[in-house]
Amino acid sequence: MKIKLLSVALGIVLSATVLSANAQKRYTEGLLTIKTSGGGYEIEVKEYFRPDSTAALFSAGPANLKLLADANYKFFAVVASVPAANIKKAAIYTPAEIDQVLSSFPTLTFATSTETKQISGFNCKKVVATDTKTKKTYDIWITNDIALPSSVIDKYYAAIGGAPIKYISFQTGPDGVLTAADYVITGVSDQKAPAGTFGIAPDFDKISKAELDAMSRGKQ
Numbered sequence: 001m002k003i004k005l006l007s008v009a010l011g012i013v014l015s016a017t018v019l020s021a022n023a024q025k026r027y028t029e030g031l032l033t034i035k036t037s038g039g040g041y042e043i044e045v046k047e048y049f050r051p052d053s054t055a056a057l058f059s060a061g062p063a064n065l066k067l068l069a070d071a072n073y074k075f076f077a078v079v080a081s082v083p084a085a086n087i088k089k090a091a092i093y094t095p096a097e098i099d100q101v102l103s104s105f106p107t108l109t110f111a112t113s114t115e116t117k118q119i120s121g122f123n124c125k126k127v128v129a130t131d132t133k134t135k136k137t138y139d140i141w142i143t144n145d146i147a148l149p150s151s152v153i154d155k156y157y158a159a160i161g162g163a164p165i166k167y168i169s170f171q172t173g174p175d176g177v178l179t180a181a182d183y184v185i186t187g188v189s190d191q192k193a194p195a196g197t198f199g200i201a202p203d204f205d206k207i208s209k210a211e212l213d214a215m216s217r218g219k220q
Contacts, residue, residue, distance in 0.1 A: 026147040031191040036169070036183045048193035051149045055197045068198065071151035073098055078212055079200055090204040091212035104172050106131040108156050110140075119165050120186045122146070127160055129168075138180075141166040146188060174213035 027049075034045040039060055047056040053075075056067040066079040076093040093101070108129040115126040122143040129138045142162030150158065157164050169183045200206075 024144060024147055027188060027190065028149055029190070029192060031189050031193070032148075032152065032185055033187040034183055034185050036181050038181055047152070048191075048197050049149060049152045050193075050198075051151060053198055054151050055193060057197075066197075068200070069151075071149070073102060073155065076101075077200065079204060080212075081204075088201075088204045089207050089212070089215070090200045091207050091209055093209050097209050101172050102155065104176075104178050105156050105170050106133060106178075108132070108138075108160075110160050112161065117141070119143075120184065122165050122185075124165050125162075127162075129157075129160070138168045140164055140168065148188075174216040 029050040030048075032045075032047040032049065034047060034056075036043050036045060041060050043058050043060060045056050045058040047054055049055075051071065053068070053070045058065055062082050062084050064081045064083070068077040068079065069075065074095065076098050078091045080090075081088045109132060111128045111130070113126045113128060117124055117126075119141055122145045124141040124143045127140045127142055129140050130136070131138075140157070140160065141164070142160055143165050144162045146163050148163045153160075153164065154167075154169060156170065157167065163185075164183075165185045167183055168180045171179050171181065173179055
């Protein structure tokens with residue numbers, strides 16, 4: 001009887017250990033580190049997140065940028081500073097401008113493959129995303145090791161079935177042309193954002209999206 005009870009106890013312990021090892025880590029607030037490139041620069045993005053909003057910080061050449069967004073796609077701002085030129089600007093998009101950007105993004109369908117690999121320490125599987133309009137396909141690598149709030153995941157990946165780790169991010173440039181860039185999440189933590197991260201400092205000049213686009217094209 002004692003041997004049987006011991007076997008049962010060991011089985012419970014081993015099962016609990018396996019469940020713990022395979023348990024999904026759920027994040028509600030924290031920090032993502034992401035690698036990408038743009039404008040000839042290799043860029044590391046630090047994206048702080050919470051359930052209702054995100055703040056992505058990065059540098060490109062002499063400029064420091066912060067992208068602020070809410071989870072409901074009702075607010076978006078580009079906060080830019082160039083210390084060498086004493087420039088501090090915050091472009092706040094109108095609801096109509098946000099809708100216009102969102103409407104430019106592709107509608108994707110997803111087909112999960114059997115291909116798997118580790119990326120940045122995450123167990124990932126490949127999902128082939130297909131643009132329903134152009135029929136162009138993209139290989140997206142997702143994981144179920146972690147769960148992230150919807151505020152972090154791009155809207156067009158909402159139904160992909162996991163957290164994208166190596167993926168394509170779509171952006172609309174100042175000329176209105178849709179572009180695609182490679183993104184790789186290199187880490188995630190529970191680190192909370194410093195005070196003021198999700199806001200705009202009062203010494204930044206508020207400008208429109210049109211003014212930001214003109215500056216980006218070098219016309220202002």
